[in-house]
Amino acid sequence: MTNSHISRRTLLGATAALGAVGLPALAQTKTVLRISTPAVPDDWHAKMWTVFKDALEKSAPGEFDVQINLNASLFKQGTEPAAMARGNLELSSISAFDIAKLVPEFSIFTAGYIVRDPEQQQKIFNGPIGAELFKTVSEKMDVTPLATVYLGTRQVNLREAKAVKTPADLKGVKLRMPGSKEWLFLGNALGATATPLAFGEVYLGLKTGTIDGQDNPLPSVRAAKFYEVTKQIVLTSHLVDGIFIAISNKSFNALTAAQKQKVTAAAQAAAAYNNENRLKEEAQLVEFFKKEGLQVSTPDVDAFRKSVQATYQSSEYAKVWPKGLLERINATR
């Protein structure tokens, strides 16, 4: 064996050892950001996480290992806030309904017909009301909201077509809602019989008839293909829905000031991407569903609004809404 052979072998051995020990050691220096969401891959609030990942890779190359888990594959829908508080999950998009469980005053945003439109939604949460409430969210839930995502305006979507003008017409309709009492309250306030079911089970529930309908924004009805197993969309527009990109305080506090700023900017870029695309698509989807053979009907929205608002006003929820908050929301333009 010549000297050059020995040295080449030694070198190869050293490289292999580096590969086995050195590389994983390097990878460990990256901050892992695990994301869990029930969103389906084709929905904008799933795709926005790729925007988040790319933005972060650009602003902080090699510093983060962003791991995106869709379809509730890492944590069940609604269990993300607890997982984040425990430090088992870094990021998620959480709903007003998730927040209301621990921050009761937030239930004002689970009530139907409170927020007028997506533009007002952004102003509310990016202004003083958002700043005050997010501070309480951080204190009580140990997560920091970073950006407000427009999920869309929720509409009723039925398995069998039905004349629906007022809440009375939804009597007896088994309307699937996500599984928490705040969600069920909304479904019942619409006049239906609210039935809890996780998002991932809705398609089959509609197909087999264990539920008569569900409510979601039109872009999610498209992305999750609910239109394949339903015959009607009733444009109740009962909730201008929002979700909040949130990070666990444990993870956020471990970042440097520069990293905090970059993670926040990436979350805001992701939300902006979602909001822009979702709004554009939402405006076009009625035509799409009609082409797919669905009936798209407009009920007496005033009748729904009056009835739903009255139901909330006389409920336990309204009792914990801070004095003047509703007026401040209404005055936000």
Ligand code: KDO
């Ligand atoms: C749903 O289960 O109907 C819902 O729209 C509730 C939202 O808060 C959010 O969890 C959403 O599902 C999922 O992200 C799936 O789109």
